Amino acid sequence: MAYHLDKIDIxxxxxxxxxxxxxxKSIAAQLDMSTSPIFERIKKLEKEGYIKKYVAVLDNKKIGLKLTVFIGITLQGHTRSYLEKFVKEINNFPEVVECHRVSGNFDYLLKLVVEDIEAYETFIITKLTLLPYLGNVQSLITLSTGKETNEIDLSSVL
Amino acid sequence: MAYHLDKIDIxxxxxxxxxxxxxxKSIAAQLDMSTSPIFERIKKLEKEGYIKKYVAVLDNKKIGLKLTVFIGITLQGHTRSYLEKFVKEINNFPEVVECHRVSGNFDYLLKLVVEDIEAYETFIITKLTLLPYLGNVQSLITLSTGKETNEIDLSSVL
DNA sequence: ATTTAATAAAGAATAATATCCTTTTAAAAT
DNA sequence: ATTTTAAAAGGATATTATTCTTTATTAAAT
Known part of the structure; x- marks a missing residue:
């Protein structure tokens, strides 16, 4: 039986x-509760997988990774085994932070974070274009980012 | 004078x-150091802004936000003040987790996380299309996600 | 309505960690 | 060689996480 989130969990x-x-302690204070139930709820949220992990969010640009690129890709073949192989390969590329199979004008949409245009081109030449069955490839170079977060909208839940 | 990251910081x-x-303690053990320099380095990385924040990563689907959509947008006008207004409006939409100004076939690329197709359509109708100067709008609906992380590739730095 | 059972919260005690401070070491510069 | 600087080590303290026990609340059952 599945655990259900209530207002406090949210x-x-x-x-x-x-x-x-x-x-x-601080969370408990804000919710007008004692620390124990908060602690137990957090542990449950972790155990049940609502919270996947805790991470530090870095400043890409400051660290030297100044360029974000989105790449739309169409494939020439669409057999199941090939799609799986494609995703598997993509997963080995540390520059790729996201890989989504999409409907619309592309089969896949990738998000890359790299140092600069040169690193981007190196990726395209030495990694991406080596994959077989590659069809059309279209890049969207990020000029500036107006919003970039991982915070999902929990107000709509419940 | 700017602080420079060394191998240990990375x-x-x-x-x-x-x-x-x-x-x-655990980080110190792995790097064969005592806890104090690790602690001080982390504090410096925070203070200098290399670490922006610490967040919990949630399981979108499990929580009920099952759909990720990318939306490519072209605008009809490109005055500076309008672009700024556009980004400002977008920032108020909690469904939008990312908003990038891009070069290529679109002016902006948005990433949304919503409950389902219905919530997506509601967003389009009641929020996005109300913005003035909107040109072409093209959506990429995510069918499945092969990789989704925030981890940037630090092996290339230094 | 009363009792029982089950669940969540409260409160207190302990263990572990973060945080701070002082001393030591190592490296660089004179 | 000596001085100066920065980083690391080591130890002491304050906070917090974690565990355990007790109390309260709620729902179910009689």
């Missing part, structure tokens, strides 16, 4: 996806 | 962007 998730270093 | 960042709940 509030906890909202806080933790904004700042996971919040202490149980 | 190693710390690698660990923390995989799992920010690692204790300084």
């Amino acid at each position: 509030e906890i998730l909202k806080m933790l996806q904004k700042d996971s270093n919040r202490t149980t | 190693e710390i960042l690698k660990m923390l962007q995989k799992d920010s709940n690692r204790t300084t």
Whole structure:
């Protein structure tokens, strides 16, 4: 039987996806509760998989990875085994942070984070175009980013 | 004068962007150091902005947000003030997790996380299409996601 | 309505970690 | 060689996470 999120769980998730270093004490204070139920709820949310992990969010640009690129890709073949192989290969490329199979004008949409245009081109030449069955490839180079977060909208849940 | 990252800093960042709940003790052990320099380095990485924040990564689907959509948008006008207004409006939409100004076939690329197709359509009708100067709008509906992370490739840095 | 059972919260005690401070080491510069 | 600087080590303290026990609340059953 599946565990169901209640209003308090949602509030906890909202806080933790904004700042996971919040202490149980501070969360408890905000929700007018004691620390134990907060602690237990968080543990349950982790165990049940609602919280997948805790990570540090880095400043890409400051660290030297100044370029984000989206790449739309169409494939020439669409056999199941090939699609799986394609995704598997893509997963080995550390520059690729996202890979989505999509409907619409492309088969796949990739998101890359790299140092600069040169690193991008190197990726295309030495990695991407070596994959077989590659069809059309169209890149969207990011000029500026107006919003970039991982925070999902929990207000619509429940 | 800017602070410069050395090999140890990079190693710390690698660990923390995989799992920010690692204790300084555990990081220190892995790097064969004592806890104090690790602690001080982390504080410096935070203060200098290399680490922007710590967040919990949630399981979108499990929580009920089952659909990711990318939307390519072209605008009819391109005055500076309008572009700024556009981004500002977009920032108020909690469904939108990313908004990039791009070169290529679109002016903007958005990433949305919503409950389902219905929520997506509601967004389009009640929010997106109300924005003025909107040109072409093209959606890529995610069918499946082969990779989705925030981990950037630090092996290329330094 | 009353009792029972089950669940969640509260409160207190302990263990582990973060945080701070002082000392030591190592490296660089004079 | 000596001085100066920065980083690391080591230890002490304050917070927090974690565990356990008790209390309260709710729902179910009689």
